[in-house]
Amino acid sequence: MHNKTAAPTSPDWDLIRAFLAVVDAGSLTAAAGALATSQPTLSRQIAQLEQQTGAALFERTTRGLSLTEAGDALVEPARRMQAAAQALALAAAGRAQTLAGTVRLTASEMMSAHVLPPILVQLRAAHPEIEIELVASNRVDNLLAREADIAIRMVRPDQGSLVTRHVADYPIGFYAHADYLKGRAPVTPDNFAEHDWVGLDQSPQLIDGFRSAGFNIDRHFFAFRCDNNIVGWEAVRAGMGIGITMQRVAERDPQLVRLLQEFPLPSLPVWLTAHRELRGSPRMRIVFDALAEALGD
Structure with a gap:
């Protein structure tokens, strides 16, 4: 044996x-x-x-x-x-064929705080059976690893296995609160560097943008610096100085004044992405299409 x-x-x-x-x-x-x-x-x-x-x-x-x-x-x-x-x-x-369930989104801090809430209110009113999770982060989450089902990004994803749709281009502008501007010289291309600016701390994004436009600045150009975009924007709204944001966001505050309109600024492309297989789910399709329509308005 x-x-x-x-x-x-x-x-x-x-x-x-x-x-x-x-x-x-x-x-x-x-x-x-x-x-x-x-x-x-x-x-x-x-x-x-x-x-x-x-x-x-x-x-x-x-x-x-x-x-x-x-x-x-x-x-x-x-x-x-x-x-x-x-x-x-x-x-x-x-392959989930029911609408009931959760959809996990990821978007930048500013998009999550100032653009998405009214859109998600409408989505929830139309489809209360769909639960929404939102990851407010400026980092690019990996959809392939299921860190999110749908991502709203300002750069085009390069993974070939993703469904990608360019839904809009959001113009941006320079803004300051009316209280900041009181008693100060009007902001012009000749004296804009003499004003207080709100910028980023560790991130070089704004510095690189100014330099590419021909203005050789460093981090000390910004009187207030914070890498959290929401905090930076609230500082602008409080009258801390001049900041840059999406016109779609700034136009909601009547106390904000758009400045230096003669400076051409690039628009922010808005890309909506999801994994191809997730588009086979009615729940994901509904959220994806609703976001595409609302963000494109």
Whole structure:
């Protein structure tokens, strides 16, 4: 009678996900935070995966955890499993044929705070069965990893697997509150540098824009600096100085005055994007099309 060799146990997805989180984070503490779990739970998952693979996957160093040879060999097949799990989730979401459920959006801070709210009010009134999650962030979320279902961006995405629609171009302008302008010299192309400006702190975006227009400024040109666009805009509305924003936003405040209209400013392109498979869901199609129409108005 021959002894049969036991078939190796296939690691489950939860263990693989825990493994990749530690690989990406470099420590159990950081990985536990990314997965919203506890460090002891994550340690048990790694130990279980090591038991199933029959090898140690990590070793401790002065800088945290580093992969062993066995762990390094596991990374590539684990990434393939991760991609397959994401593809499966996308396919399942795209085939959901009911309107009830959640749609997760991502947009910039200014778009989220000053453009989307009235649009989402109308959407909720028309389709109360659809729940909306909104990630207000200036970073470009990865739609392929399902960090969002639909993204509103000011740059055209380059992933070929996305449905992309250019819905509008939003003109921008220079604005200041009427209270700031009281008692000051009129803002002209000759003296605009003598006025107070509201700009960004760490981001070079505005500095690069001025320099490309032929004005060699540095960060000290801006009397008030903040990388949070909402805070910066509220500073303009409070009378802190001159700022730049979408005309669509500024025109809602009658106390704001548009300045330096002789300076040509580029418009902000508005792109609406979603994963192709998600367009197969009636819920996603409704939200996508409603956003396209409202943002294009």
